Amino acid sequence: MKTFNFLILISAALVIGLTSCNNQGQKSSGALTANAAERTYIPPGEYDEFYGFLSGGFSGQLSVYGIPSGRLLKVIPVFSQDPEKAYGYNEETKPMLNTTHGFIPWDDTHHPDISQTNGELDGRWVFMNGNNTPRVARIDLETFETAEIIELPNSAGNHSSAFVTENTEYVIAGTRFGIPIPQKDMPIADRKGNFGASFSFLSVDQDNGEMDLSFQIRVPGFDYDLAHPGRGKSHGWYFVTTYNTEEAHTLLEVNASQNDKDFIAAINWKKAEEYIENGDFTTEATEYAHNIYDEHTHTATSTIKKEVRVLDARELPGLVYFLPTPKSPHGCDVDPTGEYIVGNGKLSADLTVHSFSKMLDAIENEKFDGEAYGIPILNFEDVLGGTVVQPGLGPLHTEFDNNGNAYTTFFISSEVVKWKVGTWEILDRKPTYYSVGHLSIPGGNSQKPWGKYMVAMNKITKDRYLPTGPEMNHSAQLYDITGDKMELLLDFPTIGEPHYASMIPADMIMSKSKKIYKLAENEHPHATTNDGDVRIERDGNNVHIYMTMIRSHLNPDNIEGIKVGDKVYFHITNLEQDFDVPHGFAMMGANNSELLIMPGQTETMVWEPKKVGIWPFYCTDFCSALHQEMQGLIRVSPADSDVELSWSLGE
Ligand code: RUQ
Ligand code: CUA
Numbered sequence: 001m002k003t004f005n006f007l008i009l010i011s012a013a014l015v016i017g018l019t020s021c022n023n024q025g026q027k028s029s030g031a032l033t034a035n036a037a038e039r040t041y042i043p044p045g046e047y048d049e050f051y052g053f054l055s056g057g058f059s060g061q062l063s064v065y066g067i068p069s070g071r072l073l074k075v076i077p078v079f080s081q082d083p084e085k086a087y088g089y090n091e092e093t094k095p096m097l098n099t100t101h102g103f104i105p106w107d108d109t110h111h112p113d114i115s116q117t118n119g120e121l122d123g124r125w126v127f128m129n130g131n132n133t134p135r136v137a138r139i140d141l142e143t144f145e146t147a148e149i150i151e152l153p154n155s156a157g158n159h160s161s162a163f164v165t166e167n168t169e170y171v172i173a174g175t176r177f178g179i180p181i182p183q184k185d186m187p188i189a190d191r192k193g194n195f196g197a198s199f200s201f202l203s204v205d206q207d208n209g210e211m212d213l214s215f216q217i218r219v220p221g222f223d224y225d226l227a228h229p230g231r232g233k234s235h236g237w238y239f240v241t242t243y244n245t246e247e248a249h250t251l252l253e254v255n256a257s258q259n260d261k262d263f264i265a266a267i268n269w270k271k272a273e274e275y276i277e278n279g280d281f282t283t284e285a286t287e288y289a290h291n292i293y294d295e296h297t298h299t300a301t302s303t304i305k306k307e308v309r310v311l312d313a314r315e316l317p318g319l320v321y322f323l324p325t326p327k328s329p330h331g332c333d334v335d336p337t338g339e340y341i342v343g344n345g346k347l348s349a350d351l352t353v354h355s356f357s358k359m360l361d362a363i364e365n366e367k368f369d370g371e372a373y374g375i376p377i378l379n380f381e382d383v384l385g386g387t388v389v390q391p392g393l394g395p396l397h398t399e400f401d402n403n404g405n406a407y408t409t410f411f412i413s414s415e416v417v418k419w420k421v422g423t424w425e426i427l428d429r430k431p432t433y434y435s436v437g438h439l440s441i442p443g444g445n446s447q448k449p450w451g452k453y454m455v456a457m458n459k460i461t462k463d464r465y466l467p468t469g470p471e472m473n474h475s476a477q478l479y480d481i482t483g484d485k486m487e488l489l490l491d492f493p494t495i496g497e498p499h500y501a502s503m504i505p506a507d508m509i510m511s512k513s514k515k516i517y518k519l520a521e522n523e524h525p526h527a528t529t530n531d532g533d534v535r536i537e538r539d540g541n542n543v544h545i546y547m548t549m550i551r552s553h554l555n556p557d558n559i560e561g562i563k564v565g566d567k568v569y570f571h572i573t574n575l576e577q578d579f580d581v582p583h584g585f586a587m588m589g590a591n592n593s594e595l596l597i598m599p600g601q602t603e604t605m606v607w608e609p610k611k612v613g614i615w616p617f618y619c620t621d622f623c624s625a626l627h628q629e630m631q632g633l634i635r636v637s638p639a640d641s642d643v644e645l646s647w648s649l650g651e
Contacts, residue, residue: 013193031431033480033487040478042069044474047510050442050503052455053126054476055109056080057497062112062128062139067442068478068490068501078128078137078146079107082391083593087146090595091569091604092524093293095302098289099105099133099151108132110228110499111162114141115204119231119447121165123508125209126173127162136173140295145280147293150211150275150595153286153308154181154218160227160240164204166407168446170269171211172201172229172238178221178247182286185365189248195221198310199238199267210292210600215309217267219320220373222247223256226397230448232338234356236270237339241329243373256328257347261380263322263372265333265342268358272311280311280316296523296602314374318627321363322372323354324380332396335421336447337560340385344395346409351395351408353424353510356383363578367486386424391417397500398436399444401451401481407444409436409456416456416479418486430486434460434479441481442503450505454479456487457498464491474498490506515579518601525573536647542559543568543645549583550575551624553649557632561645564609564638570595570617573602583630584620594620609636 010432033039048066050074056063060080064073079097081088088105090096097105107130115124136154139145152158157176164171176232178195180186186194196218203214212552223244230237245262248255275281286308293300313320327345329352341354362368362382370380394412395557402406404421414435418428438457442450458477461472473493480487512575519529528534534555537544541568550557554572562568574583576599585595590607597603609615619630637643 002447015411023512026234031488033489035490036487038201039480040068040070042066042071042447044060047264048464050450050453051506052440052501052503053114053499054457054494054501055112055128056495057110057499058108059496060107060109060130061496062126063498064111064144064494065496066506066542067455068489070476070478070490074144074494075080076139076144076146077497078109078139079135079149081105081593086593086598086603086605087591087596090649092299095300096146096293097293098302100133100304101133104133105156107135108133110159111466112502113162113164113171113498114502114504115168115209116164116166116446117168121443121446121448121504121508124167124168126227126502127164129158129173131176132156133584134173134175134190134640136162136171136211138211140209141509142512144513144516145293145296146210147209147295147470149248149289149291149518150202150213151199151288152198152213153288153289154196154216154465155200160224160531163227163229165229165269166231167233168204168206170214171204172225172227172269173200173202174240175199175223176223176226178223178244179220181218182284191221192247193221193245197221197224198238201269201272213288214306215281215311217272217319218310218314219265219313220314220375222263224491225329227388227593228332228445230334230338230356231336234338234341235335236268236324237356238269239332239334240265240267240269240342241325241332243330243346250545256639261324261326262328263377264325264341266323267313268319270531271277275311275316276309276317280313284310285510290634296521298517298522298524298603314449320375321359322375323359323383324369326350331395332443333398336400336402336449338447340421340545341455342398342406342408345393346396346411348395350391351388351391352384353386353388359383368446386422388419388426390425391419391426392429397439399642400439400449401444401562402449403451405451406441407441407454407481409439411435411437416486418481428464428485430479430488432456432458433464433475433491434458434462438498440501440503442505448651451481453482454613455495455501455503456609461493465493473558487509516577517535517598519575519577519600521601522573522600524573526604528571528573529575529603534647534649536546538643538645541566545647547572548575549573549585549619551581552630554585554619554625554630554632555649558648558651559632560635560647561643562609562634562635563641564612566609568607568609569604571602571606572597572604574599576600581623582621583623585617587617588615596621609634612636
């Protein structure tokens with residue numbers, strides 16, 4: 001009954017909240033701090049202080065912003081094809097999007113996380129989850145390109161992911177949806193008790209960043225939401241919220257909101273390592289794709305792996321404990337000291353903060369309050385570290401600054417609330433426009449936050465920008481958090497739906513940013529590193545064109561002897577060795593995107609000509625005064641023609 005009333009309250013608040021959005025139509029700078037413009041203005045030619053990596057949500061990409069200006073610096077393609085950069089269109093990167101379900105050119109990206117050393121951001125890589133077809137990607141912060149994607153078996157809805165431990169020992173990725181493991185044909189209504197879920201521990205090679213699915217921990221088939229690894233004193237643990245301990249299979253908005261408390265699962269991964277070491281695992285047959293982009297061959301390979309080591313938390317003691325947490329918690333955030341674990345119960349009036357030391361104590365003294373599928377449930381009061389009383393409606397996420405303060409977003413009441421870790425008192429609240437999801441502070445989920453700025457990422461934009469039809473880009477809002485009170489400085493539009501951002505001081509990354517690929521190190525099997533090697537080879541219907549590009553010509557630029565029915569491979573090498581001089585390549589009638597080839601790089605486009613005639617190709621990237629002259633022609637003859645293969649430049 002209590003549940004029901006509370007749901008009505010929340011729904012009513014939601015309606016009121018959205019209505020009040022509409023009323024905010026009249027613009028005023030009332031919410032804006034004095035000299036906000038000066039504090040976010042980066043003069044032409046000067047650099048921002050921070051990089052911000054914002055996930056793209058349903059765009060499947062990762063966008064890079066300068067903070068505080070809100071300038072968009074780059075969109076990095078990750079799980080989605082990108083015609084601008086040919087990612088997922090050229091032959092080299094297609095294997096990046098391979099899965100055991102075949103080629104999947106899209107995903108839903110949520111949580112970027114920057115690699116750490118000793119609990120501090122180190123700026124080597126960003127890891128990010130693909131939510132829909134479970135995958136984890138690694139983006140290299142020297143090249144700002146996706147270097148690796150690994151698929152996760154026995155998982156569905158890879159949401160509690162991808163979070164790094166404090167020395168990037170692991171990237172940990174949890175399932176969102178309980179599913180049958182292994183998958184099988186069964187009635188949906190039999191879900192309860194018959195589903196499972198997995199947490200994947202991807203070890204990271206500290207030299208080159210390569211991930212390896214080290215092991216999985218099998219847990220009961222609840223739905224799991226968000227997670228964070230412990231840090232400092234809680235290093236070695238991983239905390240994750242559950243929101244459907246009811247194991248409902250239909251109308252979850254009601255049926256998964258029945259229990260007064262769901263759980264935060266505390267996973268002891270150091271213990272898991274012991275079990276692995278002692279051989280207490282089972283090796284299960286499965287299938288998952290592991291895709292790696294090699295910077296020297298400029299080519300990705302996809303390998304299907306066949307087995308995984310599994311530890312079953314329902315059978316192995318000490319691996320997982322459940323901490324009761326009120327009302328369908330979403331965010332699960334660990335403070336910089338590692339002592340406090342904040343559970344943001346979406347339908348709860350208060351914020352629940354668990355204490356790590358109390359949890360250890362309760363475990364040691366076996367103060368259990370029952371069990372679920374063999375996993376001990378701790379006593380709520382025994383692990384409770386504190387409560388933030390009535391901070392707002394619909395809490396989602398919490399981040400931390402370096403002064404012992406926490407910042408929590410409230411989706412329904414559209415605000416960020418600042419509170420003190422330890423005393424639990426509310427210090428400040430500021431509205432967001434509107435319906436904020438995640439927020440980010442540079443280093444705000446590490447041991448060392450830079451508590452200068454906070455970015456709130458809002459789900460509803462409404463009247464904030466010039467209208468652009470029924471869909472508005474989501475908005476991010478930048479707050480100065482150096483003072484006692486938060487100050488709103490700036491609004492800027494984002495791409496897709498950023499569910500989280502990871503921000504880092506620019507000077508930790510910019511000096512090592514790659515400028516060119518060295519031609520001398522180009523190991524692409526189809527590279528043409530000097531004009532003497534330019535050639536065309538026919539192998540049945542397959543024609544391989546080994547082409548070069550440099551300001552301002554493509555070599556060759558006249559090609560004859562191609563026939564309808566051929567499969568033409570353009571293997572093109574950019575001979576430039578200057579920073580920021582890519583050339584593009586487009587072929588009329590190709591069922592494909594352009595290529596955008598970096599200095600020293602080789603890429604391949606496939607073209608299957610269907611019509612007889614003379615067809616042009618050209619450089620798509622304005623590269624010199626004579627860019628427009630950077631073009632060529634291909635003669636396509638009938639399938640049975642005997643026109644000889646020939647090519648030339650300047651004849
Ligand atoms: S999530 S805000 Cu993955 Cu909370 Cu979206
Ligand atoms: Cu090369 Cu334009």
